[in-house]
Amino acid sequence: MATDIKDTTHPVDAAAVMGLLPTRPRLLALGEPTHGEEALLDLRNDLFRQLVEEEGYRAIAIESDCVRGLIVDDHVTSGTGTLDEVMEQGFSHDWGASAANRELVRWMSHFNEGRPASDRLRFAGFDGPLEIAxxxxxRQALTALHDYLVAAGVEADLLPYTRETLDDLLGTDDRWTEPAAMMDPSRSVGRSAEAGELRLLTDELTALLDAQTPHLLATTSRDDRDRARLYARTAVGLLRYHHAMADPSPSRMTRLCTQRDLMMAQNLLAVAARGPALVHAHNSHLQREQSSMRMWEGRVEWWGAGSLVSAELGEEYGFLATALGTIGHQGVDAPPPDTLEGLLYAQPAESCVVDTRRLTTTLDGARLTRRVSPWFGYAPFDPAHLTDSDGMVFVKDVVHPS
Structure with missing residues (x-):
């Protein structure tokens, strides 16, 4: 295909990204089509630094456990804990082993030194405390929420349960983390009588948290109150997720994927309420169109976090997908020339920002083939959704660090 697209590409920098957007979004989402590649995380770090220094961004949210993320946030804002401890305890999905994530935490801490609290960078994980399996x-979210309300002086008679009642209903944690439950719904505790009572009590506790807002803001900091709201969201979300794990119906996986992204969306909206932030996660979680995945039970489709947040924020949500040329160490070789990745691979730049709307005009109806990846861990971009993103980042060759 001989289409000339060089005028639709720009260097990867904050100015080029902002030039694609009608306004500075409260959430600027940068997707990735695969996980675990340091080169993509280094690019994310570089873009975040520019957004901080040139565009006033003051937060980053990544696809990691939202509760563990509080450990990272405490470290970068207040110096709590050592860097080694934070990398070990503050990340899920093995992200703590990443050199790029370590450098991100180090840089944020250094940036915050000597700055007033209102100008410090913040870190957030926005995934739930869960994996796909x-x-x-x-327990952690519920007990932390309960402890916060007690410490804030909420009258004991208003609390729907004691810590002892909570411990009795929760039982041992291995009941909840049973590995066989993902493949066998009957092994899940999510629809037990105790889980049902916990859902009711959690709903009452969350309502109490909202109803006591004036008292809580008078007796505790806004950050502490916001943290308690995160615990409440997490407890509600986890109990819903466990309930779905116990579902024997054909819609089970749809419910699980939906619930995970709903938790992500709620956490992202809370991040957006604090000010402009960069968001980084898999394309499938951040895209505006419906997400899909083929699993052992067949094809699953659901509305991801990006589609939910975009529907809520409108132009204040911006999304850049990332597409790749090669991942040599995973057997992903040069893309065919009739694919979107093939067109971009023919350009001289090692990486670029693509104006997807202008590219659509340049293509003028030319039909592109959707790339097929030989490796399950990489999801090629669907050219049918070019205009659903505000732009695209293209990286020509992802090289494994030696």
């Missing part, structure tokens, strides 16, 4: 016990 398991979910944690709601």
């Amino acid at each position: 398991a979910a944690e016990s709601p």
